[in-house]
Amino acid sequence: MALVKLQTQWFRNLEPEPVRFSPSFNLLYGANGSGKSSVLEAIGYLGLGRSFRISRHQAVVSHGQSKLTVFGVLDAGLDEHAKGDGRIEPVEHRVGISRDITSKETSLRVNGEAVRSLSSLAKRLPVSVIDPGVFDIVAGGPGKRRQFLDWLVFHVEPSFSSLWQQCQRVTSQRNQTLRNGRIDESLMRVWDNQFAVLAESLSDTRAEVFQRFKSAFDEVLSELDAGWTDGLKLEFYPGWDRSHSLVEVLKNHREQERRMGHTLYGPNRADIRLKLGGRPVAETFSRGQQKTLVILMKIAQGKVLSDLGKQVTFLLDDINAELDVRHRIMLARKLQELRCQVFITSIEHPEPDVLWTDGQAPEYRMFHVEHGKLTEE
Ligand SMILES: Nc1ncnc2c1ncn2[C@@H]1O[C@H](COP(=O)(O)OP(=O)(O)OP(=O)(O)O)[C@@H](O)[C@H]1O
Incomplete structure (x- = not known):
């Protein structure tokens, strides 16, 4: 879906007037x-339920206020084609999120009705952020890559979030028991059995979606035809050696886990391993190559969802500093091909023709941002 209207209240310095966006490209510039x-952060708030810039909700609420609201209208657009069950969905969906920092309460609404689960909102607006911090997906720890993969798994299979939550709960109960030091082996076996059932199912889902992602990624890579990616290998590591059952692995490493005080094997340790000639790319690739690689991975995610008839909203924040013109053009074209919705920020007045030199410009809207107010040009 595409976000065609946004209205905020007490969100940082943003003015409360509603703004209408293009379901295609939106260019925002300002000092x-x-x-x-x-x-972009407000749009991300609707799709992720939190800020992609900072973990404290408090920082986002306008100074001197205690509650923020973000409201959006989503255009079902492409998603209509994905329906095969005869249900008629409304053409537009209205979604809203409010966060009260005094009571720490979050309220969510979809089409006028209160909903409890964030996934009801998130599944309608797949938001993918490309900002200077995104390069951690390659350079950072496995947690960032797990988050990257799980975002896609959730949008392919929304029921994944409940499986993921159950698995998290059992993992933290196991961790508590391990931290206690005195382990009751029979109790531990009960945890292990429960944990293994959830873990195997979660890993199967991840592995299946990873395969789709990998095919899309290989396709994107072959179109790019850049020598430096030759021999690049992406592998899904589920978090333990799956030629053995997880129960067996846990039993064999009981002493090690007890010493460390937490779960060392399972989906909480999953990763996407990125290697070239057997070495992690974070050790081999230049920063520019790492950035391009992350962008290609993000495009591949967009492709997987686009093949399912789901439109991704890409938030490209301040990427001019990160990518050269050639890569910016490549990215813009790919996003256009995938019919994604795109928001791009820049300090200078954008020159959209630079991005579409062959005259294949998509529909776009341009906005000047000043003191939290957007004015369309
Ligand atoms: N909680 C808040 N309440 C009110 N204003 C805030 C709050 N947090 C940040 N601001 C202000 O909001 C303004 C907008 O910040 P923002 O990061 O969106 O700017 P930007 O246009 O992206 O800037 P840059 O080009 O420097 O990245 C800043 O002037 C900032 O000081």
């Missing part, structure tokens, strides 16, 4: 501190 990233 430092004008509010460009805050607009």
Whole structure:
């Protein structure tokens, strides 16, 4: 789906007037501190339930206020084609999120009705952020890559979130028992059996989606035809050696886990391993190559969802500093091909023709951002 209307209240410095966006490209420009990233952050808030810039909700609420609201209208657009069960979905969905920092309560609404689970909102607006921090997916620890994969798994299979939550709960109960030091072996076996059932199922789902992702990635890579990616290997590591049952692995490493005080094998240790000539790419690739690789991985995610008739909303925050013109053009074209919705921020007045030199410009809207207010040009 595409976000065609946004309205915020007490969200950083943003003005409360509603803004209408294009379901295709939206270019936002303005001086430092004008509010460009805050607009993207507000859109991200609807699709992720939190800020992609900071973990404290408090920082996002306008100074002196205690509650923020973000409201959006989503255009079902492409998603209509994905329906095969005869149900008629409304053409537009209205989604809203409010966060009260005093009571720490979050309320969510979809089409006028209160909903409890964030996934009801998130599944309608797959938001993918490309900002300077995104390169951690390659350079950072496995947690970042797990998050990257799980975002896709959730959008392919929304029921994944409940499986993931159950698995998290059992993992933290196991961790508590391990931290206690005195382990009751019979109790531990009960945890292990429960944990293994959830873990195997979760890993099967991840592995299946990873295969789709890998095919899409290989396709994107072959179109790019860049020598430096030759021999690049992406592998899914489920978190333990799956030629053995997880129960067996846990039993064999009981002493090690007891010493460390937490679960060392299972989906909580999963990773996407990125290697070239047997070495992690974070050790081999230049920063520019790592950035391009992450972008290609993000495009591949977009492709997997686009093949399922789901439209991704890409938030490209401040990427001019990160990518050269050639790569910016490549990215813009790919996103256009996939019919994604795109928001791009820049400090300078954008020159959209630079991105589409062959005259194949998509529909776009351009906004000037000043003191938290968006004015369409
Ligand atoms: N909680 C808040 N309440 C009110 N204003 C805030 C809050 N948090 C940040 N601001 C202000 O909001 C403005 C917008 O910040 P934002 O990061 O969106 O700007 P930007 O246009 O993306 O800037 P840059 O080009 O420097 O990245 C800044 O002036 C900032 O000081």
